[in-house]
Amino acid sequence: MIEANFIQLYEKSFRENWDLPAFTDLNENTTTTYGEFAKDIVRLHILFEEMGISRKDKIALIGRNHTSWAAVFMATITYGAVIVPILHDFHPDSMENIILHSDAKIIFIDSASWKSLNADRYTQPVISIPDWKMISGRDSKTDNLKAIIETTFSQRYPNGFKPSDIQYPEVRNEAVICLNYTSGTTGFSKGVMLTANNYAGNVVFAERLNLLLKGESIVAFLPMAHAYGCAFDFLYALSAGVHIHLLGKNVSASILLDAFQKVKPNLIITVPLILEKIYQKKLQPIINKPSMKALLKVPVLKRVIYAKIRKSLVVALGGNFKEVIVGGAAMSKEAEEFLCKIKFPFTIGYGMTECAPLISYDSHRDFVRTSCGRVLEGIMEARIDSVEPSREAGEIQVRGENVMNGYYKNPQATQAAFTNDGWLRTGDLGILDHNNRLYIKGRIKTMILGANGQNIYPEEIETRLNNMPFVAESLIIKRKNRLVALVYPDFQEMADKGITLEQLDPIMNINRLEVNQKLAMYEQIGYVEVRKEEFEITPKKSIKRYLYVEENNV
Incomplete structure (x- = not known):
């Protein structure tokens, strides 16, 4: 068990970073401080009380990256309830199945997602974000909900809500705080039961590395409903006093590069596709020119050219980041090889939703090409199901602080996910070298x-x-x-x-x-x-x- 209590990390962060900016919604150019965010959480706690929500109840959340989305997520887990974040680009049928399967008592949803659902299927209250309007399940009480919340808030904090007022109910690290439904490349989504300890393992590991410092900035463009974006763009950054700039619309290369120029992030968390597209569309045409190929054969010129390409790429991504962390999918060998050649500061990690998500990581200084970093020391263990784990690929199996409790209401899938001696089957094939570094070869089911x-x-x-x-x-x-x-x-x-x-x-x-x-x-x-x-x-x-x-x- 991780020593630090996960929920208390945020009590501490909100108090210490009260006046610092927590979120900026880039689409709207609006900023929320840590103190304002803490007040929003308390208002939502009052709403939960009025709606009869109890600890361990499930709350569904559907929408793009937005401060209101973050507030619902954080209010739910600090209340002792269980958040069910659902990716906004799931098929409507999948959304409806997840809401039903998860036993959600309330649904928070953006207007675009709500329009795609069959409203007649829901008897529970449905609240729109970011405007907090009751759009389904209304009654005489909920009609005046906003007024009730503000009245209760004023009565509880007659002298105003202050940092010293932040005190959340006890939520132990072993408590399940999130049901994260997998996207499913092989069929129906499963509800991954993630505990506060699973998230604490990810956040504490990142804090140990000082990936981000108080007052620094990050652009959150990966969906925060997904485990990767949630753990690092959101939960880790929020615990560290970071200014999180949210991109809440479909991200094209031009939109993303504009955001990087505006924010100049100190760390970039991304999927391979972004760097692959830059390599394929911008860099490959240049280095494949016959004249350039000739120049690159001269060692002195090659160093100069590579340095210029590296500098231009760093500037294009804002020019202020410590490293680019790539995860979520396999990266193109050609793109990875070229970025290593020009000494671009990037690294590739490995994880899965069932580990909230991180399993292995190396800093860019220690990164070894074709690897996915070293298994998280002191937090995770890995083994390979093969006779020669360092040479012959076998299934990667893991155990440790980040590993899920199982799949919600699915004991058969849970049993199948673990070996008889308690190791999680990742379904990925790989090898593990003598430095505890993982190399992924592919999926068992796709081999x-x-x-x-x-x-x-x-x-x-x-x-x-x-x-x-x-x-x-x-x-x-x-x-x-x-x-x-x-x-x-x-x-x-x-x-x-x-x-x-x-x-x-x-x-x-x-x-x-x-x-x-x-x-x-x-x-x-x-x-x-x-x-x-x-x-x-x-x-x-x-x-x-x-x-x-x-x-x-x-």
């Missing part, structure tokens, strides 16, 4: 068995193919004992360069041949099949692989 029994990891082939011209996304499947690449083309790049679909087949064949040169014989792509429709994806932007593997498993 393809070659004709002669070789293990083929389709993700490794896909990351290479995704960096080729006119490829937006790809998926490697096995069909009649051959590897087939399903490719959704980059139609924007095609339009920019005047390429039609009829001209695409020979280009894709060239891509195939180039990629095959870098692969073992048993990994060779037999042919490319171009798709005109995008792949179905999860909110985490992972392809729902099972839809295509099952469809083509002949």
